[in-house]
Amino acid sequence: NENFDLKEHPHSRLNILTGDWILVSPHRTKRPWQGKVEAAQADERPEYDPNCYLCPGNKRADGSENPEYKASYVFTNDYSSLLLNTPDGGLNDDELLVANSQRGICRVISFSPRHDLTLPQMKTEDIRKVVDVWQTEYQDLATYPWIKHIQIFENKGDIMGCSNPHPHGQIWAQNSIPVEVAKETQQQKEYFEQKGRSLLGDYLQLELKRGERIIFENEHFVVLVPFWAVWPYETMIVSKRHITSLLYFTDDEKTALADAIKRLTVRYDNMFETSFPYSSGMHQAPVNMGDHPYWHWHMHFYPPLLRSATVKKFMVGYEMLANPQRDITAEFAAEKLRNLSEVHYKSAR
């Protein structure tokens, strides 16, 4: 039907990476908001906070002391969700009560000795050092032969459950493949077996031709709003080269990734002139499980804000029980992000 218009009419979109669908209601932005308004983020922090367990030289919960580190600092999470010494075991009662022991390692990465910074406020060369640490940690964790998956991620902002504003991320490595990663493995594998090409590689080509969901690109990465984005300003960084994991990033690629992260997160902060909250993380091939030629490295950003610095999108009743739903289109979000400055609003003042 030629009257049907993605910009106007409610529709579903397929997430080719997971096989799931999302509901888009483009007409719904007119809805007035009478609901919950978040407190504005307290934004002024000292360079050093004596009470912060991530600042150099401070004490941690386990009694140890952080070194006087100058760039990044990695340690095992004092409240790890996964533990190294969990005994093997499980439960299977008539296939109705099914459980398996989980073994893993949770690490914390402080991105900077400076308590008052965030990724968008750091220099690209310092973000580059974080990329190096991600690569080293991935490599190191993969030396445990029982580790199958390594999740690198960041929760930014208290609205995203981040309990310490000191810039930091996490790594959870474990002996099994998490649900979201299993779905992406399946979808990429099927496509690769059918077409002999990377699913995301082909998708990138199409998006670059279309242009409408591209935010920017550099030599090695494309930053875009995926066609099937769920969160209002959800984005994805995709490597132009078909690489299965960050283990294979060249020196140039690592610098280009730092550049992409810097420019994307500065745009985010400029959106509502606030420290823009999000959860971000990389998806890449499992480890110690043979070859995964179909895997194509990428990084997701899931930011909750919708209307302003204080009004977020709620993924609640319908979304939890039925289907993710969004009110603005991916194309609208991409255009907004594309038009934002790459000079941080704080440094521009």
Next chain:
Amino acid sequence: NENFDLKEHPHSRLNILTGDWILVSPHRTKRPWQGKVEAAQADERPEYDPNCYLCPGNKRADGSENPEYKASYVFTNDYSSLLLNTPDGGLNDDELLVANSQRGICRVISFSPRHDLTLPQMKTEDIRKVVDVWQTEYQDLATYPWIKHIQIFENKGDIMGCSNPHPHGQIWAQNSIPVEVAKETQQQKEYFEQKGRSLLGDYLQLELKRGERIIFENEHFVVLVPFWAVWPYETMIVSKRHITSLLYFTDDEKTALADAIKRLTVRYDNMFETSFPYSSGMHQAPVNMGDHPYWHWHMHFYPPLLRSATVKKFMVGYEMLANPQRDITAEFAAEKLRNLSEVHYKSAR
């Protein structure tokens, strides 16, 4: 391994209704919380609010006026996410950009003329009237032959995106099967085809024998914390009789459902002596798509609070990118809920 203990060791559990796994970290409750604390809910409201679009006699956004209703009142959402008149259509670009038009109807149900009540504060006989409306609406919406799924749900509390504290729920009916429902259809169908019995029926039998996840039961319903619960105090109401949808509820069953909802939500409110937020909703057979003998009616409650009236569980980085994760076990949650009073803390004062 006999050392492995679900009460102590990190493990994954299978959600037999969706086929997904969740990560449980029982040891992690010791973690101190330094993160976001929600504002306490403002709890005193007038019986009638002249500015509320749900109160009897008031004006709505579309200019119409609510009647002076005495029990429940149903109307089409003034900001519907799905619309009746969406033209058919779609998009399929190389199976990479895939979209389909979505048609539907969104309704709002005011549960009571009283602005100051919530379900746990209403009389069981008045909740029973809400159950009647759910049944009538389900029946009515199913008369549109193109409607395939009817999602009945409630968002309670501003932390769950509810923009008006007047007690109300929603119904979103649409021309396709949402993701979560498709998963539950698949799982129940497979089990039924293999064993010739209802998946949830067998599960109920096992849970009733075990007892450790049961909160309470009445003549027709069991209220329990599912083995695979994701949210800290997530629960499920399951009908003892294997019925595919609320269309077939008898008079007795409708009264028993009202009783189950009343007693569960009172326990919830008593947990932290606050109006306990949640999103809840029914899952049941699709409509206008033939028979679904494997479907077994049930109702999910997804409440976000973890530690207190003001500290919730954040489903963020790891959860969004990898796998849902929880810190207390389903058994611990069930025991807490089981031991709570069924007299509302406000009426007990």
